[in-house]
Amino acid sequence: MYDSLLLLTYGGPETVEQIRPFIEKVLGEHATPSRIEASVARYEQLGGVSPINEQSRALLVRLVNKMMTAENPVPVYWATLYSNPSVEEIVAQMAFDDRKNAAVFIPTPLESEYMNGKFQKAIDAAVAALGTERKPAFTFLPSYASREEFIRCGASTVLKGLKFLENQGEKNIKVMLSAHSLPVTWAETSSYDARFGELIERISKQIGLTDVIKVWQSKPTGAPGEWLGPDPVEAIESLAKNSPDCAVLLVPLGFSLDNMEIAYDLDFLAAQTCEKLDVNFFRAPTASAEPEFVEMIINLLSGE
Numbered sequence: 001m002y003d004s005l006l007l008l009t010y011g012g013p014e015t016v017e018q019i020r021p022f023i024e025k026v027l028g029e030h031a032t033p034s035r036i037e038a039s040v041a042r043y044e045q046l047g048g049v050s051p052i053n054e055q056s057r058a059l060l061v062r063l064v065n066k067m068m069t070a071e072n073p074v075p076v077y078w079a080t081l082y083s084n085p086s087v088e089e090i091v092a093q094m095a096f097d098d099r100k101n102a103a104v105f106i107p108t109p110l111e112s113e114y115m116n117g118k119f120q121k122a123i124d125a126a127v128a129a130l131g132t133e134r135k136p137a138f139t140f141l142p143s144y145a146s147r148e149e150f151i152r153c154g155a156s157t158v159l160k161g162l163k164f165l166e167n168q169g170e171k172n173i174k175v176m177l178s179a180h181s182l183p184v185t186w187a188e189t190s191s192y193d194a195r196f197g198e199l200i201e202r203i204s205k206q207i208g209l210t211d212v213i214k215v216w217q218s219k220p221t222g223a224p225g226e227w228l229g230p231d232p233v234e235a236i237e238s239l240a241k242n243s244p245d246c247a248v249l250l251v252p253l254g255f256s257l258d259n260m261e262i263a264y265d266l267d268f269l270a271a272q273t274c275e276k277l278d279v280n281f282f283r284a285p286t287a288s289a290e291p292e293f294v295e296m297i298i299n300l301l302s303g304e
Contacts, residue, residue: 001072001101002074002101002102002103002139002301003074003099003100003101003102004074004075004076004077004094004097004099004101004102004103004136005063005074005075005076005077005102005103005104005105005297005301006076006077006078006079006090006094006102006103006104006105006138007056007059007060007063007076007077007078007079007105007107008078008079008080008081008087008104008105008106008119008123009052009053009056009078009079009080009081009106009107009257010052010080010081010082010259011050011052011053011080011081011082011083011084012049012050012051012052012053012080012082012083012259012260013043013048013049013050013083014049014050014053014083015048015049016043016044016047016048018048018083019040019043019044019048020036020040022082022083023036023039023040023043024036025082026039026082027039032222034222035220035221035222038221038222039220039221042221042260042264043260045264045268046260046263046264046268050259050260050263051257051258051259051260051262051263052257052258052259052260053080053083055257055258055286055288056078056080056107056257057078059107059257059288059293059294060076060078062294063076063294063297063298064076066294066295066298067298070298070302071302072302074301075097075099077090077093077094077102078090079091081118081119081122087122087123087125087126088122088125088126088129090126091123091126091127091130091136092126092129092130094136095130095132095134095135095136096134098134099136100136100137101136101137101139102136102137102138102139103138103139103140103141103300103301104119104123104138104139104140104141105141105297105300105301106119106140106141107256107257107288108254108255108256109143109144109145109150109199109253109254109256109287110143110145110179110180110192110195110196110199110254111143112182112186112190112192113190114186116140119140120140123138141297141300141301142300144296144300145195145198145199146195146198146199146202147296147299147300149292149293149295149296149299150287150293150296151199151202151203151206152206152290152292153287153290153292153293153296154199154203154251154253154287155203155206155207156290156292157251157253157284157285157286157287157289157290158175158177158203158207158209158249158251158284159207160284161175161249161251161282161284162175162249164282165247165249165280165282168247168280170247170280172243172245172246172247173246173247173248173249174211174213174239174243174246174247174248174249175209175211175212175213175249175251176212176213176214176215176232176235176236176248176249176250176251177200177203177212177213177214177215177251177253177254178214178215178216178217178232178250178251178252178253178254178255178265178266179196179214179216179217179252179253179254179255180216180217180218180254180255180261181216181217181218181219181227181228181229181231182216182227182228183223183225183226183227183228184225184226184227184228185225185226187228193228196214196253196254197214199253200212200214200253203253213235213239215229215230215231215232215234215235215250216228216229216230216231217231217232217252217261217262217265217266218261218265219231231265232250232265232266232269232270232273233269233270233273236248236270236273236274236277236279237273237277239279240277240278240279246279247279247280247281247282248270248274248279248280248281248282249282249284250266250270250281250282250283250284251283251284252266252283252284252286253287255286256286256287256288256293257286257288258285258286262283262286266283267283270283271283
């Protein structure tokens, strides 16, 4: 039985002054002056504030409220990998509160070994830094991409987006579902692409979609090598050429919280491309906006 829940997110800058330190921390040993400057420019172009912390706080509040009526309520904490509140700070608080067996939830349906390793390393380092006898144990909750609750959340998000565009008179709506891209060499040695395909297939089957376009977003600035594609802009340009009367519904299915990658790649670049090509565009919310998303986390916590 878990005695606490840690919501662990990527984090992001909330002021212009926080952008550069955040980018340097994210890039770490891969940082080069050109990559840092290019990433900083992206953030500055959109005002410097990532939406992920605000959405994380909103999810935290919903989780705390839901715990009030849960069968086995536990306190909920929130930490970020690259901003504040930091993992080290919150793990220290959990130790002070005498939490002994904590569950960790990462709001990413398509986990990758690379990112999971970063989250695990941050937790391990924070526990090692405690220097006290009170050292909580942390267990990462399992992936949720295949859970029925998440399938229903994704399906509901798509249906709401379709209805929005249909209410605007659109009849030829092309649905694009996006996830974070990976280097092709990494993808070839993992099940990441296949799991995203399975997720798309299950959602499509549930709501009767027969023509879905899989797109890959968020290739890091200046990243070398070939990455999974097409990206949303490439797919939109192809659609506009082959189906000029279409509208585009873009659903960031591989993300559960809005972040700067969604804001830049979808809300800025994809929307700008659609406007230039005279294509009606709607970007659906991430799945965490659905009420059942919080219920899913509670179910994961209780082992259901």
